Each structure stands twice: as structure tokens, then as C-alpha cells.
Amino acid sequence: MQNNQTDEEIVRLVQAGDIESFSFLIERYEAKIKRYARKFLSGTEDIEDIVQEIFIKVYSNIQSVDTDRKFSSWLYRIAHNEFINLLRKKEKTPLLFFDPDTLFPHPIANENADSNTINEETKTNINKCLEKIPSKYREPIVLYYLEEMNYKEISDIMHVPVSTVGIRLKRGREMLELICNKLNINHE
Amino acid sequence: MNNNETKNSIRDQILNRIKAGKLKMKPKVYFVLKNIIFVAAVVALSMLIVYLISFIVFSLDKNGAWLLTRLGLGGLLSLIVSLPWLLILIILLSMFLIELLIKNLKFAYHRPLIYSILGVMVLFLALGFFTHLTPLHKGLSCLCAEHKVPIASFLYDSYKEMDFPDFYRGEILEIDEEEAQLQKLNGEVVRLQITSDSYGSDQEKLQRGDKIMLIGKKKNSVINIANFEKDNDCGCGACNQFPKNLK
Numbered sequence: 001m002q003n004n005q006t007d008e009e010i011v012r013l014v015q016a017g018d019i020e021s022f023s024f025l026i027e028r029y030e031a032k033i034k035r036y037a038r039k040f041l042s043g044t045e046d047i048e049d050i051v052q053e054i055f056i057k058v059y060s061n062i063q064s065v066d067t068d069r070k071f072s073s074w075l076y077r078i079a080h081n082e083f084i085n086l087l088r089k090k091e092k093t094p095l096l097f098f099d100p101d102t103l104f105p106h107p108i109a110n111e112n113a114d115s116n117t118i119n120e121e122t123k124t125n126i127n128k129c130l131e132k133i134p135s136k137y138r139e140p141i142v143l144y145y146l147e148e149m150n151y152k153e154i155s156d157i158m159h160v161p162v163s164t165v166g167i168r169l170k171r172g173r174e175m176l177e178l179i180c181n182k183l184n185i186n187h188e
Numbered sequence: 189m190n191n192n193e194t195k196n197s198i199r200d201q202i203l204n205r206i207k208a209g210k211l212k213m214k215p216k217v218y219f220v221l222k223n224i225i226f227v228a229a230v231v232a233l234s235m236l237i238v239y240l241i242s243f244i245v246f247s248l249d250k251n252g253a254w255l256l257t258r259l260g261l262g263g264l265l266s267l268i269v270s271l272p273w274l275l276i277l278i279i280l281l282s283m284f285l286i287e288l289l290i291k292n293l294k295f296a297y298h299r300p301l302i303y304s305i306l307g308v309m310v311l312f313l314a315l316g317f318f319t320h321l322t323p324l325h326k327g328l329s330c331l332c333a334e335h336k337v338p339i340a341s342f343l344y345d346s347y348k349e350m351d352f353p354d355f356y357r358g359e360i361l362e363i364d365e366e367e368a369q370l371q372k373l374n375g376e377v378v379r380l381q382i383t384s385d386s387y388g389s390d391q392e393k394l395q396r397g398d399k400i401m402l403i404g405k406k407k408n409s410v411i412n413i414a415n416f417e418k419d420n421d422c423g424c425g426a427c428n429q430f431p432k433n434l435k
Contacts, residue, residue: 015216019206026199052198056211059202064219098291098301105300159297 007071014062022062026055029072032147033079039142040083042131050086054079076157080139087135099136102160106167129180137172140165230289233282234312240279241316243343244272246325252401256352258415263403266353283308354405357419360398368394370402370411379410 005013007028013021033054037047057078065074126145130138143154144165155162205211248254253270256263286308290296296304332341358372368380380402382394394400394416402416 014213019203022206023199023203026202030198048198052201055198055202056205059206059211060213061219062213063216064214102297103301105302155298156294159292161298161300163300 008067011062011065011071012067014059015065015067022059025058025071025075029075030055033075036076036079036142036147037083039127039130039146040135040139041086042138050082054082057082070153073153073156076143077159080157083139091135099160099164101136101164101167105161106163125180126176129176129183132179133172133175137168137175140168141172141176144169226289230286233286233289237279237282237286237312238315238319240275240282241312242319242322243325244275245317245320247272249320250329251352252355252357252417252419253352255401255403255415255417256355258403263354270352279312283312352403354403354414355401356404356411357401358399360394360396360400363394363396367410370400378406380404381410381412383412 005024007025010021010024014025030051033051034047037050041047041050054075058075061078065071126141130141133141139158140154143149143157144151149157151162151165154165158165160168202211248267248271253267256267256270283305287296287301287305290304290308291301328337328340329344331337332344335341356370356372356378358370358378361369361371361377363369363382366382368382369377370380371377399419400416401419402411402413404411404413404415406412
């Protein structure tokens, strides 16, 4: 019955104390979050634990969800934060308050409707080269090409300007092309 | 373990923990309080920034620092060097904190950061300037002069007598066509030379008893007036700096 309900309707039930309804949210998003984690955190072994931790955070913070807004963006934002924290620990990268990419406008980075239509073969090829590019370019590629989100949705998850999403996608694509060519994998 | 088993495992583990009371959702009031603290922090920082900017404009105004800009590039450099840099540093730090606080808000992160940084700066500069036009600082400096506001007194006392090169302030004791005598705030009397190049912002002529702020180069113990402004604001605060016999 509840499977026909929207995410936001289920969230409202959970907020009102219907614990069982939370299982529908897990069922709906577990596979997607696992895929996002596997692609973004390539080489990380304990994906199960990470995804479980994400859903624990989702449950404990669910009262903060504004059900007038899209629940999936909020969920992906929690996942993004979890992944970034893990990568910071793993790669020992310094904490940047302001990324230079987010500082200035990038007029060339507009969304092109045609550019997200890629076939399964290209997806497979992207997967093969993806782990070779830096995480800040890897994430928008995963969300755009593999999770099929638009620039605005990615901007809401990563909390970066829409134009920054565009410029990171462009740079990421160029890096992918270079790496795939080196590995003799057909990228386009 | 196949996919279905792991899937059930995560779902079941979480549901079991919830049912066992080991996993609880934070109550709504927690997030409401968090939001209140967030808004309070932004408002407090904003008020601090607006107060400090308006205080700087007020103290520069009271000290006649704007006269220095009429001395050309040298005067402008003197003004820049004499600015209250500690307060400016506190303002910049507070702006940085505000930027950190608001950077996760939709209106801020959807656009390049430079827009919100410039927006924050322009907004606070405008608010600071308009606040300087209100009687806030004059009233506070009066209270400080009467030692009624102990903490703020430190701020107003520190900045009420800024020291600029070639800048003098006091009362005209004697005056004729070419020369005048000025009693400075510390009681010292200096000679002023008035030439055709000497002029005030309001083109007014100097008279005996005028309280003025002036800029000019000192040569052979005579100050050649380059520019002056009448120190008409003789409420408390600035005028309290004048020796009692001059009031």
C-alpha cells in the first residue's frame, strides 16, 4: 500500500511515529545509495557499513526534513557528507572552506540536454576509468551520468553553484577521455 | 550472502535497533533550537559588523580624518595607515564567519561565492554607513564620557583621539588677515598661516573662538593651513576632548 506513496508522504508517517514505514524508504533507496557509494568511493571495502550508517543518520535526523521539498535530495546530501568525510580521512586531504571552483562564475558551464543521453556501453566504459579521476570530478559524473540527475539536483547535493557542477563535469569528462584513451577504452 | 539477504539485513538491523530503543530520532525541538541558535548567531554577527563599521565611520568623522583625503595621495596614504586596522580585522573575520554560516543556504550556494561575498560586504557597508547617521554613537559616546557604559568606554576612549600626521585640532584664539593662533586640545598654542590656498570645506572665514580641525604642513613652527573644517558638533564626546576653559 505504502509503496504507492511518495517519499515525502512516507517521511510524514515516519515523523509521526510510524517506524515500519521507514523500511519502505530503505527499500527504495538502499540500492541507489550503494551504487552511488561504490562509484564515488571506489576501492572502499565496507560499503554495507557506510550505507547502514547513512540510513541511521537519516532516521535520527528525519524530523528535520521539510516534506515540501524533495526527500531524495536531502538523503543524497547526507550520503554526500558521509562520503566526503570518509574520503577526507582516507586521502588525508585538508579541509577547504572555499573551493576555488565555487568562487567565480563559469559562463561556459551551462547544462546541455543532449549530453546526458549515453548508452549502456558508455556507462560501462565510464565505470572502468572513473576511479582514476579525483573525487571532486568523479562525484558529479556519477550523479549526472549514472544516477541521471540534473545540474540543479547535483548542486543541491554538493552545495556548489550550478555553474560549478557544469565546469566539474566538463573537466571530469576531459580527464575521463584522457584516461580511457590511455587505457584503450572507447569513452564516447 | 546474496543481495536480498544484505538488503534485508540492513533494513532489519536498523528496524531492530529502532524497536530496541537503541536508535532514536532527534526530536523536532532539537532542530528548532538549532535553527534559532543559527539565526541568533547570524544576527549577532551582523549587528557586530554593522556596529563596528558605523563606529569606524563615526570615529573618522569625529576626528576629521576625511580632511586628509584633501591632501592628495599623501593624505590618502596617511588616512589608510591611520585606520583602526584591529577593528577592520574583526569585521573581516566576522564576515568570514557569516559566509561560513550561510554557505549551506540555498540562496548562497546556488550562485558563485563571489556574489554572496560581495553582497554581504555591500550590504554591511551600506547598513554601517546609515547607522552612523543615527544618534547611536553620539549617544553612546556621551554615556561613555559619563562613565555609564564601562565596556564600550574602552572602545570610544581608544579611538576618539586618532593621531594623523599634519592634522591639528583646537580653538582659534587670535586671528588677522594672514595669521592665527590655535590652542590645541592639549593646551599648546601654535601659529597658523592663512594663504590664498587655505580654504575650508564650506568656504567660511575663520573667526576668533572657532573650534576647528585642520590639515597643513608645519614649517619653522608655523602651520600653513591647507584645509580646515569647523568643529561645530559640540555635543558630548568630541567636545569633551577640549580643555574645560575652551568650552
